[in-house]
Amino acid sequence: MYYYIKGKVVYFEDGRLVVENNGIGYDLQVSSNTLARLADKKDEVTVYTSVRIGTGVTGGDSTIKIYGFYGLEEKAMFSKLMSISGIGPKTALQILSAIDPKTLALNIVEADYKALSKVKGIGKKTAMRIIMELKEKLEEEDLDSLSDVPVKKVNDQVSQDAILALASLGMTKGEATKRVQEVRDKANTVEEIITIVLKGMYK
Numbered sequence: 001m002y003y004y005i006k007g008k009v010v011y012f013e014d015g016r017l018v019v020e021n022n023g024i025g026y027d028l029q030v031s032s033n034t035l036a037r038l039a040d041k042k043d044e045v046t047v048y049t050s051v052r053i054g055t056g057v058t059g060g061d062s063t064i065k066i067y068g069f070y071g072l073e074e075k076a077m078f079s080k081l082m083s084i085s086g087i088g089p090k091t092a093l094q095i096l097s098a099i100d101p102k103t104l105a106l107n108i109v110e111a112d113y114k115a116l117s118k119v120k121g122i123g124k125k126t127a128m129r130i131i132m133e134l135k136e137k138l139e140e141e142d143l144d145s146l147s148d149v150p151v152k153k154v155n156d157q158v159s160q161d162a163i164l165a166l167a168s169l170g171m172t173k174g175e176a177t178k179r180v181q182e183v184r185d186k187a188n189t190v191e192e193i194i195t196i197v198l199k200g201m202y203k
Helices: 030-037 072-082 089-098 099-108 113-117 126-139 156-166 172-188 188-203
Strands: 006-014 016-021 025-031 043-055 063-070
Touching: 006 025, 006 030, 016 043, 025 030, 025 043, 025 089, 030 043, 030 089, 030 126, 043 072, 063 072, 063 089, 072 089, 072 099, 072 126, 089 099, 099 113, 099 126, 099 172, 113 126, 156 172, 156 188, 172 188
Parallel strands: 025 063
Antiparallel strands: 006 016, 006 043, 016 025, 043 063
């Protein structure tokens, strides 16, 4: 229905942002991250949106709610979380309020359920379900969007073996992948890659 709304913020409170456009005030449900980025803006803002239609509390008339996001990454992550059974808009926004989209994506790819379990209302079982259902989807995407350090899939066997070796030394898979990619063109063997990575970490 709406891809984005552009206008001025005329009211805000915890979890809510009202943006006025052409005399109409759009009442948006937002995460704490979006609120922090947009609430105090004096100039015109652009808020990406997701419209959800549900039934009323008593099962009567339909209700329409608009969810707002400061960027497309947060909107995309909201949609991914909403695809999981048992995760509704409120829970999705709660997760995005506690963890920014890039960090959340990396937590999922690295299967860091402990980080997800720190979110209020998200237990270990729910965290594991999020990881199980989204990990493969996120791994198939271009991971450049998940980190300030470019990370792409590593296909050669030497790199894969080096990643596994570094992971066995205590690194997360995501961190090991980044380190290997950074030094891959400087080494030809697993041993050389590990040596360069470790030297770089402890020099």
